[in-house]
Amino acid sequence: MAKRSGVSVDSENINDDSDTPVSKKRSRYMHIDAMPCLSSVNDVEIFLLKVQNKRLFGRLNQNRRIEDELRKKIDNLESHRIKDDALLSLMSAYLYQIQEELVMLMKRVSQTFPSPSHQSISSIETEESILRLCPNMKRNIIDDRLREAFERCTNMIRQIVGINSCIDKKLEQVNSETKSNAFHNERTPPCSSSSFQSFSSESRTEFDEANLLKESNTFHEKPLHLQKCLQELETKNRELSIQNKVLQNEIALSENRLQQACVRVKDLEDETEKLLVREEQTNSRIAEVNAQLRQAASKKSTVGKQLQQQPSTSTIRNGPTDDGSRRGDSNVQRSVAENSEYEALAEQRLKEINTLTEQNKQSQRTIQMLRSKLENLDVDMVKQSPTYRNLEVQFKLHLRNSIQLKTIHGIVMTEQAKVDNNMSLTTEEQRTKKSPVAEQFEQNWRVLKVEEERLIAKQRRIEIDEEYLRMKLRALDGRMQQMPNIMSVAESKLQKAKHEQKLLKLKMSDVQAELNFTREELERLRRLISSSVVVPLSNADDVESTLEKEESLEPGEIDESDEDDEKLKDKTLDEQVVELKKQLRLSKRAIARCHAAMDVYKTKSAENDDITVTTKKLRMENSFLRAHIRRMAKKIGVDRLEFIKLADDMLSKQEVEIALLKTKLENKEGNMSTLYEEIGTTGDALDQALSKNKTLADLISEKDNAMLRMMEKQLATSQQMRSLEGEKKELAEMVRTLERQLQVQDADKEQLLKKLSFVESNLFRVVREGQRVNELIANHRNEYVELQSNLLTSTQTVKKLELSLETTRQDLTKHIELLENAQTEANRFRNTIGQLEKKLRRAYRGAENMKETTVVDLQIREEQIFALKQKVLCALCKLNQLNRVLLKCGHLFCHICIEKLLKQRQRKCPSCMALFSQQDVKNVYI
The missing domain is CATH 3.30.40.10 (Zinc/RING finger domain, C3HC4 (zinc finger))
Incomplete structure (x- = not known):
């Protein structure tokens, strides 16, 4: 009782509120005011359908809210995707610019200082860039390649430090030589031609030194940037590997859920097969009952014909006949009470069906209102939405970024023109010479380019992995889209089974009504049989002959009498024998009719106890009558001599007897008139019963029509649910269109990469021309000092490149995270739909398995609630x-x-x- 006392009192109010969310754990018991008088299984089913409709209405509101939230999230994800694409395009352009500058600087260094890294630099031109190869590679390969690139960058930095030490040594030698040359020039007088040449050479060296200082400052900053970028790439690759594992786990979970759903669908199919077997069994039983009813109807028709053919019936006022009439009256009263109860139940069911129809109409109206709102959405409203505005802002950002890229390209072209002008100043002799430092720089630049190309390859492979995951998700979406169709088929089968069960129940009610009607007619037959009584025979020897001739005689040849035993003694023996034969034939035929009517109900014990008792009594009465007939026959045999003696007296009394016979004939005619009146009253009663049966048939037909309307409304609701599923499919198509737009953007990115590759080829030409400038630098002493500054700038540029690579990694990871979040949210949305469908199935199963709550428990709950209220x-x-x-x-x-x-x-x-x-x-x- 402690557990039952915790029932929620306002459970109906919770279910009625459409705005409030429906709780997962509901109270098992309903409010007391909502519990009608449940007298049959159909009433219980109708009540459960009401409760389920309320719960489904709340769940539909929840689904709509969830759909709105998911649409908002999808819009936000689209905006983030567009921003990420813009950032990726900018970062790719920036990386290619850094690549080109590194190639230029490393070639100049390689010309001045040869090193064993020449092979790695030369391999840059042959291999593809890392950013291009990344989508075609797997995550593990990308991590390995990034580690190798980081190790190579560290080796290059060490090589650059060694080159700096070599340059310091050479600078010291050059300084010592300059000092010796200066001391020698002080002693020797200057010449005009030599002075002019030295002045021209000094002017050229100063010009070249200024250019080298600028280039070295820019080159020194790039290596540091590269180191930072490499570190960021490593961190991003680790995060990507973690996310990949998470995605794989989610895919495994989704596959397990799909398997579970398939198993549940199989269970539903098994249940439907069981229901079909039960339906076949019920159909067979109904067929048997219909056959029995047909037999009973045929026997009724025969009995009715025989009653119409009989001209009159005889009645006796003895004890056993009175008892039979009383029992017949009690059976009639019972049948009338049962009919009244069935009528009350039919009225209740009609009322409940009307309430259900009103509720379904309300739900249909709400669904139509929502559809009209969705259809009436204007284009202006869509343009004023935040998602549309975000898309416009993102498009403007793309335009700005494209303009910036054009300006950067123009600046690069101007710098190329300046380099060409500087190259034109150099002579052909100086072009042929190369410095070892420039060669080392070229080699280092080639190594860096190879590493960048590997990074590009890793990025491409990452994109391929993303596409593979998308393909898997699409396949899962296809399976999930097929699941509602399977579930709808199973639900339709269950609905058909329920509909057929209801029809079977209605047929059983019709069968019960017909059985009641047959009972009433049998009771009337009993009354007629009880009214027919036999008079004893005059001779026992004639009994057997009469029994043999009964079948040959017709009912029209039989005459009945209402005289007592004392009056029959006055008649002749022949007349007494004929009258007794006729009465015995009537009684035997009535008994045969009763046996034929009782044979129909031999199989049913509980319902036909009264009929079996009456048959036994009739048999006892028949045996009593036969014994009485035999006694009377013996008496007649003893008194036969006395009748012969009194024959003479009888002749004298014939005239008196003729007068008495006339009076008797008049009495018989009066009795026949009364019998005809009784037959008329019985016919009127039969007509009334037939009219009642017609009214009951009309009520049953109305019930059938109401149930058919209910089924049509349920089908309409199922069609509405299917329309909602179609809207969900439309949302999925919208997501697919967005994915296609992303693919188009990827194609645009590839075109931009091709353009950048073309720019790289042009820049390689510029680098070759830069080698000529390096030949001029090798002939002058001040080149070593400038190279030191160039090395410092190169380290700085490497660091900057590393930082830029790290930023690109972060952007890539963010983009991937956003895509994965969108996919997870879509999967959650589908999972919520599946869970709602499962809950619906559970609700149908729970409705079938729920038991009726007793009135006693409800009264106890009311008392507990009242006591708690009084305490508060x-x-x-x-x-x-x-x-x-x-x-x-x-x-x-x-x-x-x-x-x-x-x-x-x-x-x-x-x-x-x-x-x-x-x-x-x-x-x-x-």
Whole structure:
């Protein structure tokens, strides 16, 4: 009882509110006011359908809210995707610019200082870039390649440090030589031609030194940037590997869920097969019952014909006939009471069906309102939506980025023109010469280019992995889209089974009505049989002959008499024998009819106990009559001599007997008129029963029509659910279109990469021309100092490149995370739909397995609720809740009662009469 006391009182109010979310764990018991009088299984099913409709309405509201939230999230993800694409395009352009500058600088260094890294630099031109190869590679390969690239960058930095040390040594040698040459020039006088040549050479060296300083400053910053970029790429690759594992786990979970759904679908199919088997069994039983009813109807028709052919019936007023008539009256009263109960149940069912139809109409109206709102959405409203505005902003950002790229390209072209002008100043002799430092720089630049190409390859492979995952997700989406069709087929089968069960129940009710009608007719037959009584025969020897000739005689040849035994003695023997034969034939035929009517109901024990008792009594009466006939035959045989002696007296009395016979004939005619009147009354009663049967048939047809309307409305609701599923499919198509747009953007990116490759080829030409400038630098002493500055700038550029690579990794990871989040949200949306469908199935199963709550339990719950309310309410007013406490005595009251006491200056507690002040009153929250 403790568990049952915790029932929620306002369960209907919770289900009625469409805005409030439906709780997962609901109370198992309904409110007492909602429980009608449930007298049959159909009433229980109708009541459960009402409750399920309320719950489904709440769940539909929840689904709509979830759909709105998912649409908002999808719009946000689209905006983030567009931003990420713009950032990727910018970062790719920036990386290619850094690549080109590194190639230029490394070639210049390789010309000046040869090193063993020449092979790695030469391999840059042959291999593809890392950013291009990344989508074609797997995650593990990308991680390995990034580690190798990082190790190579560290080796290159070490080589650059070694080159710096070599350059320092050579600078010291050059300084010592310059000092010796200066000392020698001070002793020797200057010449005009030599002075002019030295001045021209010094002017050229100063010009070249200025250019080299600029280039070295830019080159020194790039290696540091590259290191940072490499570190960021490593971190991003780790994050990508973690995300890949998470995605694989989610895919495994989704596959497990699909398997579970398939298993449940199989279970539903098994249940439908079981229902079909049950339906076949019920159909076979109904066929048997119909066959029995047909037999009973045929026997009724034969009995009715025989009753019409009989001209009259005889009645006797003895004891056993009175008992049979009383029992027949009681059976008639029972049948009338049963008919009244069935009529009341039919009215209740009609009322409940009308309420269900009204609720379904309301649900259809709400669904149509929502559809009309969706269809009436204007284009202007869509343009004013935040998603459309975000897309416009993102498009403007793309345009700005494209303009910036054009300006950067123009700056690069101007720099190329400047380099060409500088190259034109050099001579052909100086072009042929190469410095070892420039060669080392070229080699280092080639190594860096190879590493960048590997990074590009890894990025491409990452994109391929993303596409593979998308393909898997699409396949899963296809399976999930097929699941609702399978579930709809199973639901349709279940609905058909339920509909057929209801039709079977209606047929059983019709069968019961026909059985009641047959009972009434059998009771009337019993009355007619009880009214027919036999008079004893005059001779026992004639009994067997009469029994043999009964079948040959027709009912029209039989005459009945209403005289007593004393009057029959006055008649002749022949007349007495004929009359007794006729009466015995009538009684035997009535008994045969009763046996034929009783043979139909031999199989049913519980319903036909009264009929079996009546048959036994009729058999006893028949045996009693036969014994009486035999006794009378013996008496007639003893008194035969006395009748012969009195024959003479009889002749004298014939005239008197003729007069008596005339009076008897008149009495017989009166009796026949009364019998005809009784037959008329019985015919009127039969007509009334037939009219009642017609009215019952009309009511049953109305019930059938109402149930068919209900089924049509249920089909309409199922069609509406299918339309909602079509809207969900449209949303999935919208997501697919967005994915196609992303693919188009990827194609645009590939075109941009091709353009950048073309720019790289042009820049290689510029690099070749830069080699000529390096030949000029090899002939001058000040080149070593400038090379040191170039090395410093190159380290800085490497660091900057590393930072840029790290930023690109972060952007890539963010983009991938957003895509994965979108996919996970879509999967969650589908999972929620599947869970709702499962809950619907569970609700149908629970509705079938739910048991009716008894009235006693409900009364106990009402008493418990009333007791709890009394505990919470104030003892004085019994209206408000307890929210004030008296600290001295600890008793609880409401604030209104305490304020009244304080105003009236009654400072005593009403329960214990303890004194208190206003300071002793405190608030309490219960």
